[in-house]
Amino acid sequence: MHEISNGEILGALRELNARRVLIQTPEGLKREAQSLADFLEENGIEAIISGDINYGACDPADREARLLGCDALIHLGHSYMRLNLEVPTIFVPAFAKVDVVPSLEKNLDEIKKLGEKIALVTTAQHIHQLERAREFLEKEGFEVVFGRGDSRVSWPGQVLGCNFSAAKVEAEGVLFIGAGYFHPLGVALATKKPTLAVNPYSGDAIWMNKEVEHLVRKRWAQIAKAMDTKKFGVITSTKKGQLRLAEAKRVVELLREHGKYARLIAMNHISYPALEGFDFDAYVVVACPRVPIDDYENWRKPVLTPRELELLLGLTEEYEFDEIAGAERKDDEPSGISVKR
Amino acid sequence: MHEISNGEILGALRELNARRVLIQTPEGLKREAQSLADFLEENGIEAIISGDINYGACDPADREARLLGCDALIHLGHSYMRLNLEVPTIFVPAFAKVDVVPSLEKNLDEIKKLGEKIALVTTAQHIHQLERAREFLEKEGFEVVFGRGDSRVSWPGQVLGCNFSAAKVEAEGVLFIGAGYFHPLGVALATKKPTLAVNPYSGDAIWMNKEVEHLVRKRWAQIAKAMDTKKFGVITSTKKGQLRLAEAKRVVELLREHGKYARLIAMNHISYPALEGFDFDAYVVVACPRVPIDDYENWRKPVLTPRELELLLGLTEEYEFDEIAGAERKDDEPSGISVKR
Numbered sequence: 001m002h003e004i005s006n007g008e009i010l011g012a013l014r015e016l017n018a019r020r021v022l023i024q025t026p027e028g029l030k031r032e033a034q035s036l037a038d039f040l041e042e043n044g045i046e047a048i049i050s051g052d053i054n055y056g057a058c059d060p061a062d063r064e065a066r067l068l069g070c071d072a073l074i075h076l077g078h079s080y081m082r083l084n085l086e087v088p089t090i091f092v093p094a095f096a097k098v099d100v101v102p103s104l105e106k107n108l109d110e111i112k113k114l115g116e117k118i119a120l121v122t123t124a125q126h127i128h129q130l131e132r133a134r135e136f137l138e139k140e141g142f143e144v145v146f147g148r149g150d151s152r153v154s155w156p157g158q159v160l161g162c163n164f165s166a167a168k169v170e171a172e173g174v175l176f177i178g179a180g181y182f183h184p185l186g187v188a189l190a191t192k193k194p195t196l197a198v199n200p201y202s203g204d205a206i207w208m209n210k211e212v213e214h215l216v217r218k219r220w221a222q223i224a225k226a227m228d229t230k231k232f233g234v235i236t237s238t239k240k241g242q243l244r245l246a247e248a249k250r251v252v253e254l255l256r257e258h259g260k261y262a263r264l265i266a267m268n269h270i271s272y273p274a275l276e277g278f279d280f281d282a283y284v285v286v287a288c289p290r291v292p293i294d295d296y297e298n299w300r301k302p303v304l305t306p307r308e309l310e311l312l313l314g315l316t317e318e319y320e321f322d323e324i325a326g327a328e329r330k331d332d333e334p335s336g337i338s339v340k341r
Numbered sequence: 342m343h344e345i346s347n348g349e350i351l352g353a354l355r356e357l358n359a360r361r362v363l364i365q366t367p368e369g370l371k372r373e374a375q376s377l378a379d380f381l382e383e384n385g386i387e388a389i390i391s392g393d394i395n396y397g398a399c400d401p402a403d404r405e406a407r408l409l410g411c412d413a414l415i416h417l418g419h420s421y422m423r424l425n426l427e428v429p430t431i432f433v434p435a436f437a438k439v440d441v442v443p444s445l446e447k448n449l450d451e452i453k454k455l456g457e458k459i460a461l462v463t464t465a466q467h468i469h470q471l472e473r474a475r476e477f478l479e480k481e482g483f484e485v486v487f488g489r490g491d492s493r494v495s496w497p498g499q500v501l502g503c504n505f506s507a508a509k510v511e512a513e514g515v516l517f518i519g520a521g522y523f524h525p526l527g528v529a530l531a532t533k534k535p536t537l538a539v540n541p542y543s544g545d546a547i548w549m550n551k552e553v554e555h556l557v558r559k560r561w562a563q564i565a566k567a568m569d570t571k572k573f574g575v576i577t578s579t580k581k582g583q584l585r586l587a588e589a590k591r592v593v594e595l596l597r598e599h600g601k602y603a604r605l606i607a608m609n610h611i612s613y614p615a616l617e618g619f620d621f622d623a624y625v626v627v628a629c630p631r632v633p634i635d636d637y638e639n640w641r642k643p644v645l646t647p648r649e650l651e652l653l654l655g656l657t658e659e660y661e662f663d664e665i666a667g668a669e670r671k672d673d674e675p676s677g678i679s680v681k682r
Contacts, residue, residue, distance in 0.1 A: 022607065027618060030618040030619050031618070031619070031620060034604065034619055034620055037604055038604075047604075047605075048605045048606070048607050049604060049605070049606045049607070049619075050606070050607055050608065051574075051576060051606040051607065051608030051611070051615055051616055051619075052579075052608045052609055052610075052615065053615050063404060063408075064579045064607060064609075067404075067579055067581075067584065068579070068584075068586065068607055069586070233392075235392060238393075238405045238408055238409070240408075243408065243409075245409065245410070263375065263378055263379075263388075263390060264388075264389045264390070265389070265390045265391070265392040266363065266389050266390070266391055266392065266405060266409055267391065267392030267393045268393055268405075268609070269393075269610075270392070274392055274393065274394050275392055277368060277371035277372070278371050278372070278375055278390075278392075279372060279375055
C-alpha cells in the first residue's frame with residue numbers, strides 16, 4: 001500500500017488498451033485530477049474530467065464513461081466498492097500523509113480507559129498506517145483486533161460512513177483514528193461499545209458515547225415530528241452504491257400496511273429543494289444515511305432513515321444506525337488500486 | 342392536440358405491457374406527477390417518481406428508468422425530442438390554458454409594425470393555439486408563415502431555447518407568442534429580423550431587438566474578460582440532448598491550435614460551484630446555451646458559448662446565438678403524446 005503514481009495509472013490503462021478515459025474526483029483532488037488528465041494526454045490517452053462532485057465509491061461515473069465513449073473510468077480518492085460497473089474502473093485511493101502515532105502517544109491515558117482488548121478502525125485515508133498503529137499499541141500492552149469487514153469495504157479495519165462491519169469484533173472498546181464526527185458516531189452506534197476517536201491532524205481525542213446520546217436525542221425529535229403525519233415520500237438514490245431499491249420498496253409496503261400514504265421517489269443528488277412542491281409530510285431516505293442525519297437541518301419536513309421509521313411505527317425500540325451491508329466478499333476481490341472489468 | 346388524460350397514459354402503458362414506470366416532471370407539474378403515480382398504482386402499474394429537477398426533453402431519465410427496472414418512462418411537460426432512448430418513453434406535453442387571441446388583439450398596432458408577411462412562432466405550452474392565432478392574424482390581413490423546424494422540435498412553429506429552426510422562414514418580421522425573455526431573444530438573434538414578443542398572460546408586447554443589443558453588449562463584455570486568459574475548461578453535459586461531444590472536442594482542438602490550454606469536462610447539472618477548485622481561467626459551455634447566457638452572473642470566471650469563443654479567437658465577427666440543430670426529421674416521427682420505443 002503506497003501513494004499511487006500517474007505512471008502506474010498509465011500502465012494500468014495501457015494494459016486495458018484504453019484510448020479514452022473519464023476521470024472522477026472528490027472535491028479535494030481536483031488539481032490532481034487535472035494534472036493526471038494532462039499527463040495522460042501527453043502520453044496519448046484522451047482524458048475527460050467529470051465535473052460532477054463525487055462523495056464516494058458508491059457513486060461511480062461508469063454510466064457517464066460509457067455514454068462518453070470512454071474505455072475506462074479512473075475513480076480518484078476512494079477505494080474499491082463491489083458494484084456492477086459498466087466499464088473497467090481503476091480505483092485510486094488517496095492516503096493522508098499525516099503520521100498517526102504521535103496522536104496515539106499523546107492520548108495513551110484515554111485509550112487505556114477503553115480496556116486491554118481494543119478494536120482498531122479507521123477510514124481509507126489512514127488505512128495504510130493501521131499496522132503501524134497496531135504495532136505501537138501492542139508495544140504499549142494492548143491486545144489489538146479488527147475485522148475484515150464485508151464486501152463494501154476494501155481493507156480490514158476500514159469503516160465507511162454507512163458500514164461499520166470491520167468494527168464489529170470482540171473487544172472491550174473501539175479506537176477510531178481519523179478526522180470528522182460522522183464515522184466515529186456510526187462506529188459507536190453500530191458497536192454499542194465505548195468508542196474513542198483520535199484525530200491524527202489535531203491530536204485531539206473525543207469520547208463518542210456522549211455524542212451518540214446527543215445524536216439519538218436529536219433523531220428522536222425528528223421521529224416525533226413525523227409521528228402523526230400521513231404522507232411519506234420514500235427516497236432512494238440512482239447512485240449505484242446507494243440504490244437500495246428492495247429496501248425502499250419494503251419501506252413503502254411497511255408504511256402502507258400501517259395505513260400511511262407512501263410513494264417511491266428516485267433521485268440522484270438527494271436534497272430538499274428539489275422535493276419542494278410534492279405533497280408529502282415527511283420523508284424516509286433509503287440511500288446514504290448521511291443525508292437524513294447530517295443534512296436534516298436543511299429540510300423543511302421531517303426526514304428519517306428506514307431504522308428510524310421502524311421506531312416510529314413501534315416495530316423496534318432501540319435506536320439503530322442505518323448501515324448498508326455489502327454482499328459476500330470473495331478472496332480474489334481487488335483492493336487499493338484496482339481494476340474492475 | 343388536446344390536454345392528455347391519465348386514462349390515455351394508462352392506455353399507452355397497457356399497450357406497452359408496462360408493469361413498472363418512472364415518471365419525470367418539471368418543477369411546475371409535481372402535484373400532477375404525484376396524482377398520476379397514484380392513479381397508475383390504483384390501476385396495477387407500479388410507479389416511481391423521479392425527484393431530480395427536469396428542465397427539458399433534452400434530459401430524459403431513460404437511463405435511470407432502466408436502472409430502476411422500469412419498462413417505460415413518462416416524461417411530463419415537454420414534447421418529444423429525437424434522442425436514442427433506452428426504454429419506451431411517453432412524452433406528455435402540458436398545454437397552457439390561457440387564450441392567446443386577446444393579447445394579439447390588444448397589440449395589433451405593434452404587430453402591424455412587423456410588416457405584412459410575418460413569421461409566427463411559440464413554445465410547446467401554446468403550440469395548440471398556433472392555428473387559432475394564425476386565423477385571427479389572417480383575418481386582420483397578415484400573411485402568416487411558420488417553418489416545420491428540424492427534428493429537435495415536435496411541431497411546426499415551435500421554438501426551443503436552443504433551436505429556432507421553425508422561425509427561419511421568409512418573412513418581414515417575427516411574432517413570438519409566450520412568456521419569458523430567453524426564447525424571443527434567441528428568435529431575434531437567430532433570425533436577425535424585427536421580433537415582437539407578445540405575452541398571453543400579461544398582454545404585454547416587447548420589441549426584442551433592443552434587448553438583443555443589450556444582450557450582445559453583455560456577451561462582448563464576457564468575451565473581453567476571457568480575451569487574455571490561457572486555461573480553458575470546455576464543458577459538455579451528460580444530459581442526452583445536451584451531450585455535444587463532437588462540438589466540444591472541436592472547441593478543445595480550436596483552443597489548442599490557438600495556443601491555449603484546454604481540457605474537456607463532462608458534467609450533469611452545470612453550475613459554477615462544482616467547478617471551483619479546478620485550475621481554469623475561463624469556460625466554454627458546449628451544452629445548453631442558457632447556462633452561459635442566463636446564469637453567467639453566478640460564475641466567478643468568464644463563461645462563453647462556442648460561437649462566442651470563435652469571436653474571441655477572431656474567427657468570426659458577427660455575434661451568433663448558440664443553437665443546437667436537430668438531426669434530419671423523418672415524416673413518421675411521433676409528436677405530442679408519443680411513445681418512443
